[in-house]
Every structure is written in C-alpha cells, then in structure tokens.
Amino acid sequence: FTSHTPVPAGHDVFSPQMMDRYFSFYWPRLGLDREQFLALGHHDGSGDGFNMTALSMRLSGYRNGVSVRHGEITRAMWHDLWPGVEAPLAPITSITNGVHMPTWISAPLQQLLNRYLPEGWWENLQDPDVWSNVQQIPDEELWAVKSQNRQDLLEYLREYTRNRWSTGELDTKQVVAGGPFLERRPLTIGFARRFATYKRATLIFNDADRLARILTNPERPVQLIFAGKAHPADDGGKRLIQEIFWRSLDPRFQGHIAFAEDYDMLLAERLYAGVDVWLNNPRAPLEASGTSGMKAAANGALNVSILDGWWIEGWHANEETGWGIHPSNLPDGAGDQTDAESLYRALETEVVPLFYERDEHDLPRQWIAHSKEAIRTLGPMFSSQRMVIDYITELYAPACEGGLRWAESTLGAAKR
Ligand SMILES: *Cc1c(COP(=O)(O)O)cnc(C)c1O
Numbered sequence: 001f002t003s004h005t006p007v008p009a010g011h012d013v014f015s016p017q018m019m020d021r022y023f024s025f026y027w028p029r030l031g032l033d034r035e036q037f038l039a040l041g042h043h044d045g046s047g048d049g050f051n052m053t054a055l056s057m058r059l060s061g062y063r064n065g066v067s068v069r070h071g072e073i074t075r076a077m078w079h080d081l082w083p084g085v086e087a088p089l090a091p092i093t094s095i096t097n098g099v100h101m102p103t104w105i106s107a108p109l110q111q112l113l114n115r116y117l118p119e120g121w122w123e124n125l126q127d128p129d130v131w132s133n134v135q136q137i138p139d140e141e142l143w144a145v146k147s148q149n150r151q152d153l154l155e156y157l158r159e160y161t162r163n164r165w166s167t168g169e170l171d172t173k174q175v176v177a178g179g180p181f182l183e184r185r186p187l188t189i190g191f192a193r194r195f196a197t198y199k200r201a202t203l204i205f206n207d208a209d210r211l212a213r214i215l216t217n218p219e220r221p222v223q224l225i226f227a228g229k230a231h232p233a234d235d236g237g238k239r240l241i242q243e244i245f246w247r248s249l250d251p252r253f254q255g256h257i258a259f260a261e262d263y264d265m266l267l268a269e270r271l272y273a274g275v276d277v278w279l280n281n282p283r284a285p286l287e288a289s290g291t292s293g294m295k296a297a298a299n300g301a302l303n304v305s306i307l308d309g310w311w312i313e314g315w316h317a318n319e320e321t322g323w324g325i326h327p328s329n330l331p332d333g334a335g336d337q338t339d340a341e342s343l344y345r346a347l348e349t350e351v352v353p354l355f356y357e358r359d360e361h362d363l364p365r366q367w368i369a370h371s372k373e374a375i376r377t378l379g380p381m382f383s384s385q386r387m388v389i390d391y392i393t394e395l396y397a398p399a400c401e402g403g404l405r406w407a408e409s410t411l412g413a414a415k416r
Pocket of ligand 1: 192194263265268290293295
C-alpha cells in the first residue's frame with residue numbers, strides 16, 4: 001500500500017452509518033462481527049469513522065510513502081496502528097516517485113541526447129553512467145535547444161490566446177492574462193500544478209513591490225508563467241487562481257506575469273521544456289513528493305524550491321542542480337512571510353544574476369553548467385525506471401516470495 005499525501009483530504013473516512021449500510025452483509029462472510037470489522041479501519045485521528053488508509057496499512061504486507069521525507073512523515077502519522085511502536089520503527093518504508101523520461105523530455109533535447117549519450121540510452125535510464133556524457137554537450141548546442149523551447153512556449157501561449165480571442169471566447173483582460181507581453185529572451189519562471197492550498201501558489205506575491213522590482217529590472221527582466229486547476233470542490237484553491245489572474249493585470253508588473261489556462265499534459269510538456277526555472281514553494285512538509293520539478297529538471301530547467309518532498313533528495317545529491325530553500329517551519333502567516341523572504345533573496349542575489357552572467361557570445365556559461373548537472377544527476381535518479389526497479393526489488397518481489405512461502409504445503413502456514 002502506497003500513501004501519497006499527508007493532507008487529510010487525501011485520506012477517505014466513512015461514517016459508521018455508511019459502513020453499516022454497505023458492509024453489514026459482508027463481515028459475517030469474513031467470520032468477523034461488526035466491532036472486529038470496524039476496528040480494521042480505526043484510527044485515533046478519525047473518531048468513530050472508518051479510515052481507509054488505516055484499513056490498507058493494517059491489511060498490507062508492505063507499506064510506503066513516496067519520498068524519503070514523506071516516509072518519515074507517514075511513519076509519524078500512522079505508527080499508532082502498531083501499539084507500542086515508536087514512529088522511526090513503524091513498518092512503513094519509502095520509494096521516491098519518478099517520471100517517464102521518454103514522455104517528458106522535449107523532442108529537440110532528446111535529439112541532442114541521442115547524439116551524445118550511448119546508443120540505446122533510454123533502455124537504462126536509471127543508470128547514472130548512461131547520462132555522464134551530458135557534460136560533453138557543447139554549451140552553445142544545449143543553449144540553442146533551451147532558447148528555442150522557450151520561444152516555442154511563448155509562441156504557443158500567444159497563438160492559443162489569439163485563437164480564442166478571435167473566436168470571441170475571451171475578454172480583453174483574459175487576453176492580457178494569457179501572456180501577450182512575454183518576450184523570448186528574459187529569464188522565465190514556471191509555476192504549474194494543482195491549486196491545492198498547501199502549494200501556496202500566490203506566495204511570491206507576498207511583497208508585490210519587491211516582486212515588481214525583480215520582474216521589471218530593465219537590465220535583467222524576469223517573467224512568470226502560472227498554470228493549473230483547482231479541485232471543483234476546493235474554493236480556497238479557486239481563490240488562488242483568481243488572485244493570480246488579477247495580479248497578472250497589475251500594471252506594476254508590466255505584463256511580465258501570465259496565467260495559462262487549461263493546464264493539461266500538452267501545456268505541461270511545453271512549460272517544462274521552455275522555462276529556465278521551475279518554482280515550487282509548498283508549506284513543508286506537505287509536498288509528499290512532487291513530480292513536475294523532476295520533469296523540468298530533465299529538460300535542463302533549474303529548480304528553485306522549498307526543501308520538501310523529492311527535492312530534499314535531489315538537491316542534496318547535487319546542489320548544482322538548483323536552489324534549495326530551507327522552510328521556516330513557523331506557523332501559517334509568519335511561515336509564509338519568512339519563506340517568501342528566502343525566495344526573494346535567492347532570486348535577487350543568485351538566480352537572476354547567474355542567468356544574466358554572459359560571455360562574449362552572450363552565453364550564460366555557469367547557468368548552462370548547472371543545467372547540465374540537473375539533467376545528468378536528476379535524470380537517472382528520478383526516472384520511472386529507477387522507481388519501478390525499487391518497487392520490484394524492495395516490495396513486490398519480497399511480497400511474492402512471502403506469498404509463495406505461505407502457500408507451501410497446502411497453505412499450512414497461512415491457516416496456522
Ligand atoms: C506532473 C504533472 C502534475 C503533477 O505535478 P506536481 O509537481 O507533482 O504537483 C500535474 N499535472 C500535470 C499536467 C503534470 O504534468
């Protein structure tokens with residue numbers, strides 16, 4: 001059983017009335033009475049509700065979270081299912097998520113990798129050696145792909161907005177929010193994901209004047225592209241989208257902010273390929289893993305992210321691959337303020353200057369070096385091949401062997 005989030009809305013709990021209605025026929029068939037059956041779904045945090053995660057944890061042979069950090073958090077949340085067992089010893093491990101690289105690495109970058117990585121490299125994406133030749137790619141070639149992808153992204157957004165404008169689907173405000181003023185050279189930051197409130201999509205607006213100074217510096221302009229949807233029942237998440245929409249219209253930002261509508265895999269693919277920086281600023285420790293940053297990194301974007309979920313592992317494996325922002329761990333309002341400060345400081349003093357540090361050919365040599373590190377180190381670590389191999393060797397194969405042992409001698413062990 002894999003737990004995917006510490007957020008309460010991600011763990012279904014059903015009332016005893018509901019359980020009676022749908023399961024009272026069922027427990028006699030298991031040889032259980034009502035009390036024994038309901039006890040399988042008991043968890044202290046859920047009152048007399050039937051907690052599906054508690055049920056799954058109790059009935060599974062192996063359990064895991066989806067990053068090392070999320071493993072710790074999951075043990076802390078559920079160790080009381082094993083009375084007397086302290087959190088660190090709870091039988092819950094972790095397998096960190098990964099992404100399907102052949103789907104998410106842009107076609108132009110795949111063509112470049114085909115020329116420099118060993119033949120058949122995509123058969124062994126989990127192997128770091130396969131990726132080591134990323135360092136042999138000439139700076140100008142990688143930069144050409146990155147710049148083209150950035151330009152393609154901006155053209156795509158413009159054409160998408162133009163088409164909908166011309167068919168009368170949009171009003172002028174929506175056109176402005178669609179990003180018509182974005183340009184092809186500036187440092188481009190992407191933020192796209194579900195608008196769950198813990199992901200704090202509007203954190204970067206904490207000090208709007210300071211953000212405006214970062215975005216509209218004429219020597220070193222920066223632009224921000226947002227995308228994402230809220231769950232239909234999540235009004236808090238919808239309010240965040242509203243805020244970003246009206247922020248994008250604020251003249252202080254001079255059109256350097258866009259909200260791209262209809263976030264889906266197609267738009268996501270273009271965003272990961274085209275942006276220079278991938279931003280993530282969740283309220284730690286609520287980002288169980290996060291995967292969009294993995295996709296962006298494999299496309300040579302540098303992550304600027306709160307240290308939570310997968311990024312703790314990625315950044316500590318190689319700090320050249322982006323910027324790790326230590327979360328404040330203060331309560332809500334104060335925590336947001338402090339985390340926003342850390343984010344501004346990273347952008348002002350490190351991220352933006354590095355992007356605009358150019359040689360005589362207008363190449364940001366250091367930036368490109370970091371970009372190669374991101375592809376080379378994070379590509380194998382966060383490929384779905386690595387993930388599947390981990391699941392097989394650590395969980396599925398042992399479970400299989402265990403099952404076979406139990407089944408020996410006409411299920412004798414299981415019956416005992
Ligand atoms: C990767 C992806 C996500 C998940 O992103 P997270 O960082 O894990 O929140 C959501 N939607 C789309 C379209 C994606 O491609």
